Amino acid sequence: MRRHPLLLVVATALATLAGAQTLGCGASRSARSVAAEKMYVAPGELDKYYAFLSGGQSGSVFVVGIPSGRVIREIPVFEPRAAYGYAVHETDARRRELIATGGLWGDTHHPAPSEKDGIYDGRYLWINDLANGRLARVRLDVFETDKIVKIPNLQGAHGIAVVSPDTKYIVVNGEFEQPTDGLVTNPAPYTSVVAFVDPESMEVKFEVRVNGNIDIADTSKDGRYAFSTVYNLEQGSDQGHMLQFDRDAVAAIDIPAAEKAIAAGLAEAQNGVPIIDPEKAPGVLTLIPVPKNPHGINVTPDGRYAIASGKLSPTVSIIDVKTLKIVAEPEVGLGPLHTTFDDRGNAFTSLFLDSQVVKWNIDKAIAGDDDYIVDRINVHYNIGHLQAAGGETMKPYGDFLLALNKLSKDQYVPVGPDLPENQELIDISGEKMTMIGAFPTPPEPHDAVFVHASVLKPLVKQVFETGDEAVKPGQEQVVRTGPNSVRVDMTLIRSAFTPEKFEVREGDTVTLRITNVETIRDMTHGYALPDHDLNVSLPPGATRTVSYEVRKPGVYWFYCTNFCSALHLEMRGRMVVQPKDMQVSIPDWHANQNVKGITVPGVPSTGAGQ
Amino acid sequence: MTRQRIYCLAAAALTAASLALPLWGFRMTAPQYPDEALQLQITRHGIRGDVQEVETLQQYIGVRFPDELPELAQAQVAIAGLTALLLLAAAVHGRAAWWLRRVVFAVFVAFLLASAVTVQMRLYEAGHTRDPNAPIRAVRNFTPPLVGPVKVGNFTVWSFPHAGAVALLAAAALTLASSRKKPLINADALNPRDDGSRTGSRLGRAVA
Numbered sequence: 012m013r014r015h016p017l018l019l020v021v022a023t024a025l026a027t028l029a030g031a032q033t034l035g036c037g038a039s040r041s042a043r044s045v046a047a048e049k050m051y052v053a054p055g056e057l058d059k060y061y062a063f064l065s066g067g068q069s070g071s072v073f074v075v076g077i078p079s080g081r082v083i084r085e086i087p088v089f090e091p092r093a094a095y096g097y098a099v100h101e102t103d104a105r106r107r108e109l110i111a112t113g114g115l116w117g118d119t120h121h122p123a124p125s126e127k128d129g130i131y132d133g134r135y136l137w138i139n140d141l142a143n144g145r146l147a148r149v150r151l152d153v154f155e156t157d158k159i160v161k162i163p164n165l166q167g168a169h170g171i172a173v174v175s176p177d178t179k180y181i182v183v184n185g186e187f188e189q190p191t192d193g194l195v196t197n198p199a200p201y202t203s204v205v206a207f208v209d210p211e212s213m214e215v216k217f218e219v220r221v222n223g224n225i226d227i228a229d230t231s232k233d234g235r236y237a238f239s240t241v242y243n244l245e246q247g248s249d250q251g252h253m254l255q256f257d258r259d260a261v262a263a264i265d266i267p268a269a270e271k272a273i274a275a276g277l278a279e280a281q282n283g284v285p286i287i288d289p290e291k292a293p294g295v296l297t298l299i300p301v302p303k304n305p306h307g308i309n310v311t312p313d314g315r316y317a318i319a320s321g322k323l324s325p326t327v328s329i330i331d332v333k334t335l336k337i338v339a340e341p342e343v344g345l346g347p348l349h350t351t352f353d354d355r356g357n358a359f360t361s362l363f364l365d366s367q368v369v370k371w372n373i374d375k376a377i378a379g380d381d382d383y384i385v386d387r388i389n390v391h392y393n394i395g396h397l398q399a400a401g402g403e404t405m406k407p408y409g410d411f412l413l414a415l416n417k418l419s420k421d422q423y424v425p426v427g428p429d430l431p432e433n434q435e436l437i438d439i440s441g442e443k444m445t446m447i448g449a450f451p452t453p454p455e456p457h458d459a460v461f462v463h464a465s466v467l468k469p470l471v472k473q474v475f476e477t478g479d480e481a482v483k484p485g486q487e488q489v490v491r492t493g494p495n496s497v498r499v500d501m502t503l504i505r506s507a508f509t510p511e512k513f514e515v516r517e518g519d520t521v522t523l524r525i526t527n528v529e530t531i532r533d534m535t536h537g538y539a540l541p542d543h544d545l546n547v548s549l550p551p552g553a554t555r556t557v558s559y560e561v562r563k564p565g566v567y568w569f570y571c572t573n574f575c576s577a578l579h580l581e582m583r584g585r586m587v588v589q590p591k592d593m594q595v596s597i598p599d600w601h602a603n604q605n606v607k608g609i610t611v612p613g614v615p616s617t618g619a620g621q
Numbered sequence: 622m623t624r625q626r627i628y629c630l631a632a633a634a635l636t637a638a639s640l641a642l643p644l645w646g647f648r649m650t651a652p653q654y655p656d657e658a659l660q661l662q663i664t665r666h667g668i669r670g671d672v673q674e675v676e677t678l679q680q681y682i683g684v685r686f687p688d689e690l691p692e693l694a695q696a697q698v699a700i701a702g703l704t705a706l707l708l709l710a711a712a713v714h715g716r717a718a719w720w721l722r723r724v725v726f727a728v729f730v731a732f733l734l735a736s737a738v739t740v741q742m743r744l745y746e747a748g749h750t751r752d753p754n755a756p757i758r759a760v761r762n763f764t765p766p767l768v769g770p771v772k773v774g775n776f777t778v779w780s781f782p783h784a785g786a787v788a789l790l791a792a793a794a795l796t797l798a799s800s801r802k803k804p805l806i807n808a809d810a811l812n813p814r815d816d817g818s819r820t821g822s823r824l825g826r827a828v829a
Contacts, residue, residue: 397716505677531674532657578756 050448052079060461063122067455070117079451091115096548112161128406129176133467163282170228180207184225200246215568232314242304260298268556301328307349320347341376351402351408361394392419399460473532475552482526506578512585628799633707635792642785683755722800
């Protein structure tokens, strides 16, 4: 048989194509499995890092395991959350703080864990509320919000940072400029302040006035300077005027100099907080000119440089922390917003407009070498913050980087017009970056920090320690304390409320103190009361006190909301509200003897003792 | 001081020490208690350990801890008596001592047997005198063995002698040793000088 030459050519081409396809397929499968393996944490295995992601307009903090991307917990902060019984009731201390400081919603941006010797010590996490000028502290031993304060004299608490290396203060930047004396009639241009908050008492110790909008914060690793990016040095009050100058600034506040100025009486108190006007206290504030409207500011792990990201300029400005002078301004790409670090002298900058992360070498950029750009990787899409493990400490881990993207577009099955935020995990352990996985979150993480599990895990409590406020077993009681008030002391343990019932009268206010007397971990119970807008969540050992006015006469079954045990559904009891003018006692309904012992066809009786 | 007398004194010390130690132990494991097995110990004061948690769990299957354990008070008296007898046996000389030690050993064994029977009866009782109105009736009656595991619902319950019981057993063995005219372990027999090829020599070296 003669072979047709054309046929041979076609056959060869097809075979080559098929081979290439097979090879290509094989290669891509292998890349997928390599990436998957890096992110895979088998059931029962634990993540290497706790990542704390700010919840943005959710007002909370999301706790995500890294590398798995599993959402492990949400810590409600500035918004009540019934599921956790957080700030849901008027008598709740956090709710009172929230109302007193600005309301039941917040916009969290920057989680800042406490530091000791320049690394996270796992004690606290601070988080800002941009919208209402607040700062909250989360206790990391119980993952609960512990204190919320309003920062006087500022609006728009944006950037925050702990003062390294030992958390001397929490720096809070006021972004939205205000009349200097707080009076709307003041004709002078608006200004802002940087607040320095005591980490233990959460009192604002002092503030430093800055002209312009104070954006992102970081501190030098030796505790000397608080750095902030400042835009709108123009002090313009509309967008057009905010963009006129070619250069804005990085503000460097000399913290020891500021403390001296306070001691020397150079500050003026406003709303109980001493404010330093830098013009009257020279040496406190240095403005370092950088391309206009910069955004992120990040100090390198070795503490030598502060790197301001250009945002509208495709550059980053590298500032020598000793001299406060710019040593280099390398181009990195379009829309640089934030920078983070590995442990090998590399910086990673997020490029909002390019939708990329760029990896560049700090020393090479300063030396003016052409090859300072090491790698670029596409992210999806419009990345804001990015954070490498330990990137804000003196000891970065150099393994994972989280890209916090503002838009997800086509990355997940569509869920209507409002799409989730997209978090992407990048392996930065090699020379080239590798995208290894992604996970969506509710709106809207702005920033994240990684705390190594080996640091935090040993500090986390499994049960609350019961204090003096706890109701002890045997001390449960129902006491009428006034014509319209009843006090109920209650305990919970599988699978019962004690007391199981109590009677009140229409118009009464019930003050309920409940203790979950469980001593075993994960045995959370709830006290939900129908038609009273009430759910109290009680992790083991917890005591909560709530006060509520009883509603119309009736029988209300309070029940456990946290599925606890084989008798979870039976774990309930009655609050009987009697009409004002009646006094009846609660009937107890017992099993009907005729019904007891009924045999259901086909189901063998399995009584005890057989 | 003779070797037998030392045995006697050591037995007295161990017997007295058992009063300060937990006598019997229980270890309970279940899937939802991954790294937190529940522990119970019987001490001379009663039941100790994860009592609240075990009580909480027991109510589902109608098992209750006994309200009182009068045996423990009796055992305390017996242990104190045995200690006194052992001290006496250590003090006495001559042939009387030999007889006394034999008697003490017999009493000791009787006490241990009686204790074992009592514990086993209590264990049987725990698994058989259950509240017929307990929520979960599907769990069948059970008898935890004196030593070993039993499956109760989703739990595996291990019973085992705790430090106090081990001390008592050791004391009984020492009492037996003290009542023998020859040492219980003959170092010469275990370590024959004449025949190094015997396997016994290895044991001999270990003991020596």
